[in-house]
Amino acid sequence: MGAGQVRPGGRAIQARLSGPVLLALVVVMAGAGGLEAAVTPGEATDLQVTGYDAATGNLSITWQPACSAAGHHIEYGPLQDVSTHGYTGQVCALGTSGSYGAFNPGAGSYFFLVVADDGVGTEGSYGVSEIGGAVSELPPDTVDPVCAFVQNLAGRCDGPFAPVVGIALYRPGSGGNPAPFQRWQVPPAEKLIPGAGIRVNGDDDDADGVPDRDDPSVAQENDLVEATLTVDTPSPPAGYEYVLARSNANIRVFDSASKGAEILTSGSVVPVAFASTSRTVWVENPAGGAADLQLAARRISDGALVASDTAHFFPITSVVIALGGENQVPADPPSEPTNHGTFQLAITLYRMGYDVRMYDEDVVPANGAGAAYNEVVAAIQKRSVSHVAIYGYSHGGGSTNDLARRMDANRAAIGAFTLDFTAYVDGIDNDSDIDIDPETALPPTTAYHANYYEHPGCGFLQLCGGPIAGANLNVNVTATPWGASLTHYTIDDAPNVLQGIQDLLVAHVPR
Amino acid sequence: MGSDLRPAITRAAEAIVRQDAGAEEQMRALREAGKDRRTEMLKEIAAFLSDSNSTEQSMAGALILNRLEFTADEKIDVALAGLPTAAPPLRRVLTDLLSTVDRPEGAEPDFAVYESRLRKPGPPPALIRYLYDVSPEAAVGIMERVFGAGAAGGSGEKVQIVTRILSRAGAGAAPTERDLAEARRALEALAADEAAWWRRLYVAALLSREPALATPQLTSRLRHDADPRVREALAP
Numbered sequence: 001m002g003a004g005q006v007r008p009g010g011r012a013i014q015a016r017l018s019g020p021v022l023l024a025l026v027v028v029m030a031g032a033g034g035l036e037a038a039v040t041p042g043e044a045t046d047l048q049v050t051g052y053d054a055a056t057g058n059l060s061i062t063w064q065p066a067c068s069a070a071g072h073h074i075e076y077g078p079l080q081d082v083s084t085h086g087y088t089g090q091v092c093a094l095g096t097s098g099s100y101g102a103f104n105p106g107a108g109s110y111f112f113l114v115v116a117d118d119g120v121g122t123e124g125s126y127g128v129s130e131i132g133g134a135v136s137e138l139p140p141d142t143v144d145p146v147c148a149f150v151q152n153l154a155g156r157c158d159g160p161f162a163p164v165v166g167i168a169l170y171r172p173g174s175g176g177n178p179a180p181f182q183r184w185q186v187p188p189a190e191k192l193i194p195g196a197g198i199r200v201n202g203d204d205d206d207a208d209g210v211p212d213r214d215d216p217s218v219a220q221e222n223d224l225v226e227a228t229l230t231v232d233t234p235s236p237p238a239g240y241e242y243v244l245a246r247s248n249a250n251i252r253v254f255d256s257a258s259k260g261a262e263i264l265t266s267g268s269v270v271p272v273a274f275a276s277t278s279r280t281v282w283v284e285n286p287a288g289g290a291a292d293l294q295l296a297a298r299r300i301s302d303g304a305l306v307a308s309d310t311a312h313f314f315p316i317t318s319v320v321i322a323l324g325g326e327n328q329v330p331a332d333p334p335s336e337p338t339n340h341g342t343f344q345l346a347i348t349l350y351r352m353g354y355d356v357r358m359y360d361e362d363v364v365p366a367n368g369a370g371a372a373y374n375e376v377v378a379a380i381q382k383r384s385v386s387h388v389a390i391y392g393y394s395h396g397g398g399s400t401n402d403l404a405r406r407m408d409a410n411r412a413a414i415g416a417f418t419l420d421f422t423a424y425v426d427g428i429d430n431d432s433d434i435d436i437d438p439e440t441a442l443p444p445t446t447a448y449h450a451n452y453y454e455h456p457g458c459g460f461l462q463l464c465g466g467p468i469a470g471a472n473l474n475v476n477v478t479a480t481p482w483g484a485s486l487t488h489y490t491i492d493d494a495p496n497v498l499q500g501i502q503d504l505l506v507a508h509v510p511r
Numbered sequence: 512m513g514s515d516l517r518p519a520i521t522r523a524a525e526a527i528v529r530q531d532a533g534a535e536e537q538m539r540a541l542r543e544a545g546k547d548r549r550t551e552m553l554k555e556i557a558a559f560l561s562d563s564n565s566t567e568q569s570m571a572g573a574l575i576l577n578r579l580e581f582t583a584d585e586k587i588d589v590a591l592a593g594l595p596t597a598a599p600p601l602r603r604v605l606t607d608l609l610s611t612v613d614r615p616e617g618a619e620p621d622f623a624v625y626e627s628r629l630r631k632p633g634p635p636p637a638l639i640r641y642l643y644d645v646s647p648e649a650a651v652g653i654m655e656r657v658f659g660a661g662a663a664g665g666s667g668e669k670v671q672i673v674t675r676i677l678s679r680a681g682a683g684a685a686p687t688e689r690d691l692a693e694a695r696r697a698l699e700a701l702a703a704d705e706a707a708w709w710r711r712l713y714v715a716a717l718l719s720r721e722p723a724l725a726t727p728q729l730t731s732r733l734r735h736d737a738d739p740r741v742r743e744a745l746a747p
Binding site for chain 2: 324325336366369394409413414428432433435489
């Protein structure tokens with residue numbers, strides 16, 4: 001296989017090369033002026049015998065010049081020696097036009113190939129072939145009786161093409177959260193397992209009456225997952241391309257946060273171009289279900305991947321409501337980093353992949369209505385959420401119960417859900433901002449309730465929570481070695497309390 | 512020049528937050544200072560609470576307020592005196608004060624506690640506004656009892672229709688067009704009652720929180736109502 005083969009006196013055999021493995025042309029280019037070349041020529045392709053002059057015995061040949069070549073030359077030998085690469089002759093200085101009309105090795109049958117060179121002293125690859133069961137570089141002509149070139153394959157301009165590609169994912173956008181979280185990257189180690197949570201986009205962020213999944217453009221869209229695609233070589237070499245692929249239609253990919261142009265439409269694979277080493281796309285989950293997204297570099301001719309990176313997406317099925325204490329304003333980063341433990345925990349959970357909403361507890365009046373309730377209902381009815389968790393500190397604990405009670409009372413109208421987890425941190429009833437009674441009620445239907453409270457005797461000028469009948473966990477921190485000195489004003493920042501709630505929530509609430 | 516009570520309140524609150532031994536003494540001093548100035552003390556505590564910007568200040572202030580055991584009348588007097596001019600933060604504290612009177616356990620409001628004040632000539636506008644802000648349906652109920660004896664018809668059945676539909680919507684079930692039409696008919700009938708301002712006020716208060724129930728005709732009628740309370744309730 002190899003080069004073009006010709007039997008003088010017979011008909012020219014056209015050797016059309018479909019890939020580098022086959023054969024014969026090779027090219028080399030070089031640096032100039034005796035300097036070491038940074039790039040050596042690539043491999044010429046598509047060698048063809050285009051004519052045979054019976055009168056002279058000359059062959060006319062063409063080929064695709066190699067990249068970075070300053071010249072080309074022919075290496076040839078007797079056909080019977082093709083398997084041992086027995087070169088016996090050369091034709092030098094064929095230039096870079098990609099054609100030569102006077103190749104005449106003489107009587108007999110020959111193999112030949114075209115090699116690129118730098119026009120000075122360096123030649124490139126002779127191509128590859130299966131040698132001894134493995135695809136290997138053809139050995140060069142080391143005798144060089146006519147064209148004195150030394151092969152140098154380092155830095156060849158045509159490969160091998162082995163780019164570095166990557167997908168970086170970020171936690172879902174604000175979701176309408178009045179206290180949006182900072183942009184946070186999904187840890188690369190979690191990109192496949194468990195993957196990145198993504199909200200089912202059945203809500204209507206632009207309030208135009210069209211569910212966002214059916215809306216081609218959503219100005220206030222806030223449920224898509226940002227994905228940064230990176231490549232180290234923005235323009236792949238000839239014969240290669242970058243593609244974006246999805247495993248199924250559970251995800252859609254757009255070029256903007258408000259949807260805009262859909263990149264992956266009805267198909268599952270589409271070429272993607274890069275103007276620089278990265279571009280951002282936005283992923284939507286229209287109706288639930290998991291899917292993979294892959295960025296790959298592939299050979300166009302046969303689709304073989306030369307590099308890829310894959311991310312897994314799963315639909316978020318839960319919502320976590322975090323309710324701070326009186327006058328604690330939710331924010332990321334917290335406005336008081338060492339004094340807003342409720343929101344520190346919310347931020348941690350968000351970064352772990354939970355869909356968390358942080359609220360000032362005042363959004364939950366005593367009847368449980370309001371923004372937090374509306375968010376839970378919307379999550380259940382519009383985003384396929386079926387698991388709910390609520391926790392709160394001080395008045396936020398009281399509001400946790402208020403919200404849970406309303407959800408339970410309206411269960412039939414809301415739709416199917418389970419209240420998987422609730423927690424109080426020194427919960428105080430929240431009938432008003434000036435209520436100081438301990439919250440004593442268990443949130444109805446909670447599957448697991450954790451109650452951390454401090455109770456140093458509850459004196460005349462002390463606020464304190466108390467045990468909750470029916471709770472799965474009651475921890476009087478005052479009776480613990482680590483929490484004896486905690487007060488109502490410091491219990492929400494205690495690492496043991498925050499870690500305890502985090503661990504329990506994670507154990508009981510799916511993402 | 513501010514009241515001398517305010518620094519005492521601040522000192523007591525700080526001691527409470529610190530849970531130090533001086534808290535009891537600070538509280539005794541505060542109680543003594545306000546012994547003959549209960550109204551002023553309550554006003555100052557309300558101001559302290561409205562200025563607070565942390566859980567520590569808020570909850571300590573609430574503790575002080577509760578431990579000084581103000582009566583319902585003291586709370587109502589201070590709240591009604593302050594509400595007409597209160598900025599939003601103080602307004603919230605003052606309405607919270609009233610909530611401890613009419614909803615001591617956070618349940619549905621019982622406005623009967625204000626009946627005697629409503630029956631006096633020229634009932635306080637701030638009280639009326641508060642009642643309709645908290646619960647238009649409960650407010651119109653107490654108004655019917657106070658003012659409705661001589662008025663034709665009543666609001667009960669129509670209010671029930673609206674309340675039922677809104678209750679379903681509030682639970683998470685989107686109202687049907689039929690529901691909305693039924694509610695609008697009830698509201699239009701109440702808004703057309705020229706003799707009963709409290710019924711028209713109910714409609715205005717309701718539309719301000721449930722704009723989906725409004726119709727151009729209804730809104731226009733209420734915007735030109737003869738009673739300023741009705742017009743103001745509709746204003747954004």
